Amino acid sequence: MGEDHFWAIRGGGASFGVILSWKIKLVSVPEVVTFFLVKKLIKQGATTSITDLVYRWQQVVDTLPQDIFIRLEMSVEKNESIQFQFFGQYLGQSYTLLSIMNQQFPELGLQQKDCIESSWIETTLYWDNKPKGTSLGSLLYRMVNQSFPFKVKSDYVITPIPKAVLEELWKKMIKMGIGMIMQWNPYGGRMNQISESETPFPHRSGYKFLIQYWYYTQDNSKVESLRKLYDFMAPHVSQSPREAFLNYRDLDIGTNQNGANSSIFGAKYFKGNFERLVRVKTKVDPDNFFRNEQSIPPLPK
Incomplete structure (x- = not known):
C-alpha cells in the first residue's frame, strides 16, 4: 500500500479504507504481574488530604519506572462525595512493587492487601471490575450496555494542576452530581521514547497525563455543565492548540x-x-x- 498509506492507517482514524486483516507484533510480559486498587471516598469540605495526594500523583506518575501504570478515576457519589480510585498495574511481583512505591510514591499508602498477583490476561478482568475468581471465559460473553447516554471530552496536561484549582474542580464535580466521572491516564515511560511523527498519534514526550471527562446523563441541558467544566480547565491544560484524544470523539471541537x-x-x-x-x-x-x-x-x- 505504500509507506505513507501504512503510516496513516495506524492512528489516522477511519478515513483511508476498510482494513480486512492485519498482523501485530507481540511483546513479552512476565508470567506474574500485579494489579492493585486503592480507594478514597471524600465528602465535600474534607478534601485537603486528597488534594495533596492528587497533586503528588501528578508530580510522580510520569516519572515512575515504565513497567508501572497508575490510573486515577474520580466519580461523584451520593451524599455530595467523590470516590477517588487509583488503579495500577506492575509488570512484576508485588513485593518488588511495594518496595518501589514506598520509595517513590509513599503518599499513596499502597499495601499488600491492595495487590492481586495474576497472569496478564487475568488483569483484564480486574480492570473491568470483575470480582476475583471470575472465569476468563467470561471475556467471550461480554454485553455492551448502551442504555445510558453520555458525553465525553478530553484534555492533555503538561504541568501539574495547582492545588487551589483541584479544590475548585472537586466542588464543580459535586455540583454536577452523580454521573460525572473523570479519568486521568498517565503518560511518560515508553511514550517518551517514540517520536510524535512515528505514527499519526502525536501526543508523546512531555505530557504528564490525559484527562477524560465523562458525563452520564439523559438530560441534554446538563451537558452544558460539562462544557462549562471544560472551559474552567482551559488555563491548566495544553495550549496552542488545546489538544484532544481522537478516540474520545468530541464534536464540540469541530466537524468536517x-x-x-x-x-x-x-x-x-x-x-x-x-x-x-x-x-x-x-x-x-x-x-x-x-x-x-x-x-x-x-x-x-
Missing part, C-alpha cells in the same frame, strides 16, 4: 464541512501530522468516500 473546518479539530487530534494525513487522503481517496464528521478531508480538486 467539506474540509472547511477540518484544520481546527485536525490540529487538536494530530498536531503537525494533520497535513501529512491530508496528503495521504488526497492520494488514496480523492473522492472522500470514507468520511465521517471528523474524518480527514482530501485537498480540493
Whole structure:
C-alpha cells in the first residue's frame, strides 16, 4: 500500500479504507504481574488530604519506572462525595512493587492487601471490575450496555494542576452530581521514547497525563455543565492548540464541512501530522468516500 498509506492507517482514524486483516507484533510480559486498587471516598469540605495526594500523583506518575501504570478515576457519589480510585498495574511481583512505591510514591499508602498477583490476561478482568475468581471465559460473553447516554471530552496536561484549582474542580464535580466521572491516564515511560511523527498519534514526550471527562446523563441541558467544566480547565491544560484524544470523539471541537473546518479539530487530534494525513487522503481517496464528521478531508480538486 505504500509507506505513507501504512503510516496513516495506524492512528489516522477511519478515513483511508476498510482494513480486512492485519498482523501485530507481540511483546513479552512476565508470567506474574500485579494489579492493585486503592480507594478514597471524600465528602465535600474534607478534601485537603486528597488534594495533596492528587497533586503528588501528578508530580510522580510520569516519572515512575515504565513497567508501572497508575490510573486515577474520580466519580461523584451520593451524599455530595467523590470516590477517588487509583488503579495500577506492575509488570512484576508485588513485593518488588511495594518496595518501589514506598520509595517513590509513599503518599499513596499502597499495601499488600491492595495487590492481586495474576497472569496478564487475568488483569483484564480486574480492570473491568470483575470480582476475583471470575472465569476468563467470561471475556467471550461480554454485553455492551448502551442504555445510558453520555458525553465525553478530553484534555492533555503538561504541568501539574495547582492545588487551589483541584479544590475548585472537586466542588464543580459535586455540583454536577452523580454521573460525572473523570479519568486521568498517565503518560511518560515508553511514550517518551517514540517520536510524535512515528505514527499519526502525536501526543508523546512531555505530557504528564490525559484527562477524560465523562458525563452520564439523559438530560441534554446538563451537558452544558460539562462544557462549562471544560472551559474552567482551559488555563491548566495544553495550549496552542488545546489538544484532544481522537478516540474520545468530541464534536464540540469541530466537524468536517467539506474540509472547511477540518484544520481546527485536525490540529487538536494530530498536531503537525494533520497535513501529512491530508496528503495521504488526497492520494488514496480523492473522492472522500470514507468520511465521517471528523474524518480527514482530501485537498480540493
